[in-house]
Ligand code: SF4
């Protein structure tokens with residue numbers, strides 16, 4: 212079969228045994244999602260999470276099997292006789308079998324290629340250096356009506372102590388196992404409210420990493436209100452990755468991202484962001500936008516943050532909230548959002564084809580996942596290669612559960628309770644999400660964010676069925692972009708070779 216140049220992505224890395232069949236052997240299709248890109252038809256193969264280009268002969272055979280359910284090889288050959296030779300049919304069926312598009316009619320479904328169930332070394336530790344914030348964003352999951360942990364009246368300290376932060380460093384280095392580097396992300400609350408501890412922790416971690424022959428990498432998320440010149444100098448000099456939580460131009464930012472007196476924060480943060488972007492050149496700076504029912508103008512927000520303010524990348528996430536809240540995005544809102552995402556994604560494709568940078572990070576992240584070709588067993592790295600730490604040193608599923616007893620995995624000093632972790636991974640495996648069993652997007656979605664599920668359904672175990680159409684629509688769009696790039700500019704996809712996504716946070 213003549214396929215376009217898709218060497219790394221076209222087939223499974225575990226070839227199936229060759230077909231030992233006769234012309235009478237009946238075949239059936241395995242699960243795949245069909246899409247078109249660059250004038251070519253592709254199959255996204257659900258069991259192997261691979262992308263496969265279908266030529267005309269393959270397409271004809273797939274269509275026949277789709278219509279008939281099962282068919283013998285000789286019947287398939289007869290149906291396309293005159294157009295394709297018997298040899299072509301056999302060769303094509305061999306390719307389709309190796310790529311897991313077809314199988315023998317009675318063969319059991321192949322086991323999905325999944326991430327291991329056993330714990331893996333920690334890749335990212337998200338350290339909540341404070342649970343306090345100087346803004347009062349109405350939609351915030353940490354302080355609003357959907358909060359999991361009472362950080363206002365609870366038992367935990369408002370700020371992480373220097374000692375606990377050092378323990379977090381030791382924990383991150385220890386739990387990174389054989390990995391040559393550890394990654395620490397500072398988070399909050401507003402992270403920079405505990406800047407003194409943060410600064411000392413970076414110095415301590417660099418020293419300790421050197422002592423044990425490792426490197427350590429840092430990033431943080433901030434609302435930008437406390438970005439003073441000395442803080443910016445520190446972030447730039449220490450090569451700390453920075454993500455700014457910001458929602459867009461003034462009228463959008465000031466809708467929700469307000470101080471406790473209701474005053475908007477744009478006027479304060481805009482010049483600080485400008486100063487940061489001018490000075491901090493050692494790492495690309497990203498913006499992270501929370502989308503709500505009232506703030507869905509993705510194109511306008513992107514243009515402002517990327518084109519006008521100068522962020523390298525802009526990532527968008529729909530607000531996590533219970534459906535009855537005023538800022539929750541409705542079904543119609545998700546449809547609108549998908550249209551906007553699609554428009555911006557096509558801009559990304561155009562830029563990629565022309566060799567220009569485009570900063571829509573949601574596309575880049577999904578392309579990366581598609582390129583990796585893992586059928587994910589879990590939606591993100593939480594509890595696997597990523598964990599969160601609360602201000603008192605409790606280790607949790609991820610930063611959004613930091614301090615929650617119900618989602619505790621251990622403590623910095625006692626380490627991870629492997630039984631708890633194993634039980635979590637077993638009970639949250641995609642194979643238990645029966646609603647997802649027939650969904651073609653499950654290799655990418657795997658049921659979606661645990662925190663979103665907890666907020667919506669009161670349990671981390673449930674799949675996020677309220678946004679399936681959105682996820683499938685978005686994955687389809689990214690597949691189209693992936694296919695177009697694979698045909699028209701395959702070298703673009705090489706940037707994703709070897710990039711590991713297992714410790715990722717999808718928010
Ligand atoms: S949550 Fe929905 S979109 Fe995601 S895998 Fe499950 S069924 Fe598919």
Ligand code: SF4
Nearest residue numbers: 591609660661716717
């Ligand atoms: S996607 Fe959700 S569960 Fe996973 S790390 Fe992010 S917030 Fe936590």
